[in-house]
Amino acid sequence: ILNVEQSPQSLHVQEGDSTNFTCSFPSSNFYALHWYRWETAKSPEALFVMTLNGDEKKKGRISATLNTKEGYSYLYIKGSQPEDSATYLCAFWGGGADGLTFGKGTHLIIQP
C-alpha cells in the first residue's frame, strides 16, 4: 500500500500572506507527482504534473518544487487571495497500470 501524506490537514491564512504545504510520497518507483486544486462544488483542477527531481513549476502565484530522492514536494502560494480557498491534493504515480494514489489533501481557507 502506497503512503502519500499531506500536511497540514487544514490551514487558515490571512489574505495577502504567503503560505506553503507539503506532500510526502514513496521515494522508490517514482514516475510522477500531480497537484490538483479542488474548490467546493467544482471539478478537481490540475495545477502541475512533475516528473524530474529538482523540478520547479509555476502558474501565476502558485509554484511547486519536487525532491524525488527524499520523497517530498512543496506547494507555495504567494500573496493569498480569497479565490485560493480550496482543497489542494497531491497524487503519486509509481508507473503501474493503475491510477494515481492521492493524499488526503490540505484544506486551505483564506480569511479576508
Add this chain to the structure above:
Amino acid sequence: GAGVSQTPSNKVTEKGKYVELRCDPISGHTALYWYRQSLGQGPEFLIYFQGTGAADDSGLPNDRFFAVRPEGSVSTLKIQRTERGDSAVYLCASSSRGAGHNEQFFGPGTRLTVL
C-alpha cells in the same frame, strides 16, 4: 470545449438497491479513470480503461462493483446491492493517453448516499 461530465450529480438510494453512475469523458480521450472519495479521505483509485477495455480494475472493492465502456467513450459504473459504506463521491477522470505522467481531467463527481 466540453469538459468531463458526470450524471447524476447526486444520488440517494436505499441499502440493497442497484445504481448506475455515468461518465462522459472529453472527446478523443482514450484513458478513463474512476475514483471514489469517502469522507475525510483522498480520492481512491477504482478502475482504469484504455479504450474499451479495463486495463486495471484492481481498485474495485468487491464484486458488487462493475464498470463498462463499450464504445470507448462513455463509461458506466454499476454498483449492486448497495451498502451504507458505499456512500462517497465518485469521480471520473479522462486523459489523452494512459500513463500517470499525463494530466487527468476530472468531472464534478456524483455524490452517492446509501440510506
